[in-house]
Amino acid sequence: MPPSILKIALDVPLDRLFDYLNGDHLSENRHVQIGQRVLVPFGNRNQIGIVMAIADSSDVPLEKLKPIAQAFTAETPLDAEMLALIKFSADYYQYPFGQALLSALPARLRQIAPAVSRKQYCYHLTDAGIAADVEQIPKKQKVLRNVLATLQTAKQLTEAELDEISGTARKAVKALVDLGFAASEQVLALQRVMVTTPSEAPQLNDEQAHAVQTIMAQPHIFNAWLLNGITGSGKTEVYIRLMQQVLQQPDAQILVLVPEINLTPQLEARFRSRLPSFPLVSLHSNLSESERLHHWQLAQWGVAKIIIGTRLSIFTPLPNLKLLIIDEEHDSSYKQQDSMRYHARDVAMVRAKRLN
Numbered sequence: 001m002p003p004s005i006l007k008i009a010l011d012v013p014l015d016r017l018f019d020y021l022n023g024d025h026l027s028e029n030r031h032v033q034i035g036q037r038v039l040v041p042f043g044n045r046n047q048i049g050i051v052m053a054i055a056d057s058s059d060v061p062l063e064k065l066k067p068i069a070q071a072f073t074a075e076t077p078l079d080a081e082m083l084a085l086i087k088f089s090a091d092y093y094q095y096p097f098g099q100a101l102l103s104a105l106p107a108r109l110r111q112i113a114p115a116v117s118r119k120q121y122c123y124h125l126t127d128a129g130i131a132a133d134v135e136q137i138p139k140k141q142k143v144l145r146n147v148l149a150t151l152q153t154a155k156q157l158t159e160a161e162l163d164e165i166s167g168t169a170r171k172a173v174k175a176l177v178d179l180g181f182a183a184s185e186q187v188l189a190l191q192r193v194m195v196t197t198p199s200e201a202p203q204l205n206d207e208q209a210h211a212v213q214t215i216m217a218q219p220h221i222f223n224a225w226l227l228n229g230i231t232g233s234g235k236t237e238v239y240i241r242l243m244q245q246v247l248q249q250p251d252a253q254i255l256v257l258v259p260e261i262n263l264t265p266q267l268e269a270r271f272r273s274r275l276p277s278f279p280l281v282s283l284h285s286n287l288s289e290s291e292r293l294h295h296w297q298l299a300q301w302g303v304a305k306i307i308i309g310t311r312l313s314i315f316t317p318l319p320n321l322k323l324l325i326i327d328e329e330h331d332s333s334y335k336q337q338d339s340m341r342y343h344a345r346d347v348a349m350v351r352a353k354r355l356n
Contacts, residue, residue, distance in 0.1 A: 005058045006032065008040060008049035011102035011110070015090075018042075018049070019058040025066035030221060035077030037113055039070040048110055050078060050101055056339050075115055076300060082317040085351050089315075095340040096329060103339055104315035108293040118294050122187045124156040125175050129181030144172045151182065158187070187303075201274065212241045219246070222356035224349060226329070235269070240274050247278055247305060252322040256308045259331035261286050266307055267327070271306055281317060283309030304340055311336060311344035314351065324352050338347070 007017040009157035020040050022032060032038070035050075036051045046069055058065060083101070090100040108115050125132075137145045143166045148163060151157055151173075162169035191261070201293065202214065216227050227235045246252050256271075258264055261284045268282055281295035281304040298304040300317040309315060311334050326334070326345050334344040 005055045005065070005296075006038070006051050007053040007055060008038060008068075009052050009098040009101050010040070010042060010047055010049045011099050012042070012047075013099060014094050015096045015098075017052055017098075019060050019065055021056075021067040022054075023071075024118065025302045031073050033070045033073075033077045035079060035083060036066045037072045037077075037109060037115075039072075040068045041066050041202065046254075048102065048112060049098070052083070052089055060299070061300045062346075072114055076297075079317050079319060081354070082315065085354070086346070088100065088350060089342055090340065090346055093340050093342050097292075100340045104312065106264060106293040106296045107289045115293060115297075116208050118290075119186045120159045122156055122158045123151065123162070123177070123182050123184050124180055125151050126180060126355040128179075129176065134183055135256055141172075143168050143174060147172045148176060200238075202237060204237065205234065208238050208241075211238050212245075213240060216245055220356070222353050224352070233328075236270060239327075240271065242323060242325075243271070243306070246323045249274070249322055251302055251320045252305065253299070253302065253308050253318045253320045254323045254325065255316065255318060255321060255346060256306065256325045256327065257313060257334070258308060258310060258327050259333035261310060263327065264310075273310070278285055279305040280304055280308070283307060283313045286311070314344045321351075321355060322329055324348055 004022040006020045006022050006299055008016055018040070020038075029252050032051055033052070034051055034053060034177065039046050039048050040049050040053055042255065043045075082104075086101050086104055087094075087097055090097040102110055113193070120136060127150070130147065132152075133143050134149050134152075138143070138147065146165060147157075147169050156163075157165075157173070159170060162173055166172070173182060173184075177184060210226060211225075215223070227238060244253050247340050256267065260269060264282050264284055268280065271280055279298065283292060283295055283299070294318060295307075299307050300319075301321045307313065307318065308318065323339050326348055329345050336344070
């Protein structure tokens with residue numbers, strides 16, 4: 001059986017892919033997928049690359065090909081939609097694909113190290129736990145009874161949610177695991193935010209109601225709509241009403257682009273107060289490297305339902321993107337002025353069109 005050849009995009013100023021041997025003798029390399037992050041020798045150093053294709057032949061003689069040094073198969077590969085969007089953008093804006101692709105990733109994914117995710121345990125009931133009677137647990141074990149009853153209602157609880165029940169709730173849920181009433185799995189940890197009282201929805205005026213009704217008339221067909229209004233005219237309220245309807249779809253995600261970082265906190269606070277039950281993350285350069293990676297992964301896994309970010313966020317992998325909002329679309333900050341000189345508004349239009 002001939003060795004598999006990996007065609008890899010690298011962060012170099014050459015618009016081409018580079019061939020490497022898979023190195024199937026290493027167990028972690030046997031499950032390499034397209035979109036996987038790998039470490040390869042390049043010149044006199046090692047470099048991070050992304051697998052773009054897997055072939056059984058190469059234009060380069062096999063004896064001259066080097067094997068990859070490591071495959072990060074524990075990480076989720078980049079999806080085909082994101083790869084295709086960046087390839088289109090690199091071609092359209094005349095920029096080397098490898099450099100465009102790697103620059104779109106969080107800094108931690110460009111480093112020669114496994115990406116460490118913030119994870120927590122999530123607990124759910126087994127069949128025995130679903131059938132269990134809370135009254136069978138002694139009344140003195142109040143926390144254990146409370147955790148079991150909450151799990152029977154909520155179906156699953158994370159460690160963060162257990163801490164809200166009691167300081168000893170984690171110990172109690174482990175007792176349920178020992179009894180065979182519950183099981184656990186590791187999931188990405190959601191950021192903790194201050195719980196706010198949901199604010200009341202204001203009455204829409206005629207123009208706002210007409211905008212919402214018109215836009216939602218054909219929710220599954222690509223359309224580009226322009227909301228034209230001065231500051232304070234209620235455009236954000238239209239966003240929220242659209243988001244409320246779109247988020248009723250199972251697993252739906254929404255990307256909201258903003259031109260400046262300083263606009264992120266006020267939009268984030270407004271969305272959290274009106275849409276408190278939907279996980280929200282932000283993506284911008286003021287985040288630390290670990291925070292940006294964590295938020296990016298929450299979006300990639302489909303855990304985050306609302307993503308607010310500046311122009312680079314348009315290249316964030318979102319498996320269930322259903323609505324794309326560009327706030328202040330006329331702002332020149334959506335234009336990237338160095339590296340790949342793209343316009344995030346135009347790329348957003350292409351992405352939305354490709355998804356419909």
